[in-house]
């Protein structure tokens with residue numbers, strides 16, 4: 001049997017290092033193996049394993065372990081933390097195939113995309129290993145005699161990390177590597193749909209030398225674990241990636257203890273093609289931005305706006321590419337679009353498509369006959385702002401095309417939602433490039449590209465798309481406090 005025919009129930013048999021597959025939680029260096037709740041293969045809805053249903057008491061124990069580990073971890077030199085992170089990075093590369101297999105088994109994305117995510121996730125570990133050695137404070141010339149003033153960068157403390165199912169490896173490393181580099185300790189709650197990628201990272205973290213208690217990983221019902229994490233005064237920071245609805249709920253729960261917060265939330269990215277765009281580049285960019293992870297990405301193009309002069313040529317070219325997409329199990333050799341994460345995701349996609357068709361949109365691609373776990377990649381034309389998918393994140397492989405006439409009209413539509421994460425536009429007019437790019441009310445702009453995700457660049461949104469930035473130089477500041485140290489009594 002070839003690998004993609006092998007039932008996922010035998011996941012350990014598919015791994016070169018079966019020890020990476022843990023059906024456990026990690027608290028203070030102890031692996032608690034319990035088969036409380038199933039974890040499903042999204043392609044078949046059959047179990048691939050189980051996970052513990054961690055209790056409020058176990059969450060409290062993880063917080064206490066992180067607090068106890070904080071003293072020694074923050075005392076490590078920046079160079080020592082950097083070395084441990086570089087070992088973690090190398091171990092991720094050495095085990096990339098196994099990490100990708102685990103990721104595809106629980107999340108469903110094609111293996112090739114999963115491997116790409118592992119390398120993307122590892123790039124954050126390398127980036128913050130390098131950043132760890134540049135956490136410099138600064139000395140301030142005192143305005144009065146006899147005093148020296150130091151601005152010192154110190155770790156925030158115990159951090160709660162809550163991550164989504166769509167990038168179950170990279171969303172962990174983008175947060176955790178930054179916090180570890182800063183000298184913080186962590187309690188991680190991965191999505192209950194995709195716990196195993198986080199747990200495999202925990203195994204490799206131990207091997208890299210991350211001490212017991214520094215990295216704790218809890219699995220189970222999110223509301224139980226979340227309530228304890230957000231209420232604890234010991235937890236000084238929350239970093240969350242997920243829906244705006246849950247992000248706002250967690251922010252409300254954190255308010256009584258005034259935690260430092262990083263929120264990377266929902267998006268509704270406009271993808272705008274002007275008449276003077278390079279058609280091939282625009283189609284390539286739309287494929288990259290719209291269909292990455294089957295459209296289950298917060299920076300995916302959610303609305304495609306095409307100027308009248310290029311509209312028909314663009315629709316024809318895009319529809320041809322979408323019709324050719326291979327839909328199937330992520331384990332399939334040539335799969336390009338895997339299953340959606342769950343029935344709720346499929347339901348939201350179907351609701352958006354049916355609403356659009358009922359309000360006059362038309363299919364520009366052929367309808368596929370798929371099982372319930374899969375969404376039909378499609379192009380819809382004649383889309384208007386009256387339709388649900390224009391105002392909500394579809395999070396699926398649906399490319400809705402709006403026709404527009406003027407730059408002003410496109411900008412009004414682009415900025416006309418509560419979200420402000422990513423936006424893309426294609427033009428060869430350099431004056432428009434700066435004028436329009438600066439006018440977009442978002443945190444991430446792609447000009448003549450559909451990819452805006454690199455560890456080196458700040459990642460985050462404005463308005464209802466979140467707070468703070470991850471990656472880049474800004475990312476580590478989210479895990480640091482600045483202490484002004486006034487050194488007096490220095491009069492000669």
Ligand SMILES: NC(=O)C1=CN([C@@H]2O[C@H](COP(=O)(O)OP(=O)(O)OC[C@H]3O[C@@H](n4cnc5c(N)ncnc54)[C@H](O)[C@@H]3O)[C@@H](O)[C@H]2O)C=CC1
Nearest residue numbers: 163164190191192222223226242243246265266298393395
């Ligand atoms: N901005 C982004 O990157 C993402 C956006 N989304 C959006 O959210 C929609 C729903 O996707 P979900 O995975 O259901 O996102 P979600 O926001 O419900 O889940 C994200 C994380 O929050 C946790 N969570 C959920 N309720 C919680 C609670 N009461 N307390 C503590 N933690 C809680 C989940 O277990 C998961 O770890 C998607 O359709 C998409 O529109 C989802 C994932 C990522």
Ligand SMILES: O=C(O)[C@H](O)CS(=O)(=O)O
Nearest residue numbers: 166167241297298299453
């Ligand atoms: O949550 C997401 O969808 C990710 O932040 C998108 S990316 O950083 O992997 O592009």
